[in-house]
Amino acid sequence: MPKPKVWAEDIDEILRVISEEQAQLLQLAEEQHALFSRSVQFAFGRMERLDLLTRGGFGRHGMALCGASPLDCCATKDGNEDSSLQEVFQDVPDHADMLLDGHDQSTASHKMEAVASIASTSRTKSKKSNHSKPTAEDLLGLDNFIDRTKAWTDLLAGMLVLINSFVMLVELEVEGRAVGALIGMGDGPILDDVSPLFRTLDAVFVFVFLAELMLRIIMERCRFIYDVANWFDTLLVIAGLVDMFVILPMSEGAEGQNIVMLRMVRVLKCIRAIRLVRTFRFFRGLRVLVKACYCFLPSLGWSMVLLLVFMWMGTLVLGNLLQDFITDSANNFEDRVWIWNRYGTAYRAMYTLYEITFAGNWPTSARPVLEKVNQAYVIFFLIYITIIVFAAIRVISAVFLKDTLEAARNDDETLVIERLRNKQKYVQKLQEVFHAIGGSVDGLITEERLASILESPKALAYFQTLDLDVTETSALFSLLDNGDGEITQEEFIDGVLRCKGPARAIDQVALRADMKQLDAKISQITRALKLPNPRIES
Incomplete structure (x- = not known):
């Protein structure tokens, strides 16, 4: 039975209305897609210019790097279109597998490989400059009870080494006064009266260092043998034990003519003085200086080779030219002896040029040659002093300074501590800024309050010193606010820390992933709205 005509006309009208609504929705989706594409392209262009050219703060659209979504970055003033678009996106399922296509994955992989390469190069340089480096667990703060105990043990050992060194200085002072009294150089104690006291103190320190070494072996176990400083400590402890149980008993029973045994006692005392080197590993400032000295050792070696070549050339020139003056009997004998003492042999001439090069007292060795021999030697000394003493020495000093700064920059522990200290100072500044801006009773910042503060050019300049671009107040507030219309101190600090500084590679990759997801x-x-109209059977 055919349907009534009225029902057919109503169905046609309904289909026509549905088609019009579907076309409008499709057109709106295409416009939103085009608007989104233009906004993202514009944001990427601004981001690349800021990151590659200025390397400074963020521009007006750079807030996308601060952790905000691309929708927030391209938000308009009224925000109606983006709010409606977000409502549409709430019902759309997430497609995690569509975040990055093959090209994007390749680009991200190349970026990550570049970052890893830079990090590997930095670690390689740091290994060259530091022979005793903290482990990765220490740098990440993943230390356990043994590591914490080892840190306190190292500090205690460093203090004991300083006390032992002070006792050795006092011992030397007392022994020197006693020896001076023996030769009639003032009053002093009797050597036999004070020696037992210092021997007892030395024995106490030897056993203390032995206990400290055993404790270190128990804590570090297999890692003990891989540290050169531990072998050095072991050598010092063994030397102290040999001095206490072997050398001292033999020297007490020996007669005064046994000079060899007495010299061995003095040598072992000198070795004990090397314990001061152990203090370098326990204090960060001293450790950085030692690592810097270790870093420029290759440059020092090649610098000495270069200077040795120049001094060798000068030795050959002066030695050969002055031989005629020394052998000429017509010249003054005292002048000939003076010239021979300083330039007569290769060894003497080389040592004299070494003094001229490093001691700075070159006039005392050069002027007598000009006055006693010939004024023509001024040409040699002018060339040598200008090229070697003035130019070459300063260039070598600059190389040492560069190596020292590089060693300080490549010290991992120093970098971690310095960055934590800088971050703490920056957070303190942000806290002061927050308390200065917060004008409400509860200490929260509203958008009106932030806008009124940023109208001042002085406030804008101060925010720029904090490496933060605040040219758009509404955009900055939307980045800092969590949506309740007020900014707390935690939101303010966390948001500024995210927005601080230039764009990073991880920010660009994250922005690209968000863009692909949207x-x-x-x-x-778009594909859902382009489905064919449903067929209605008659």
């Missing part, structure tokens, strides 16, 4: 959602909506 593009996939819009494409899905």
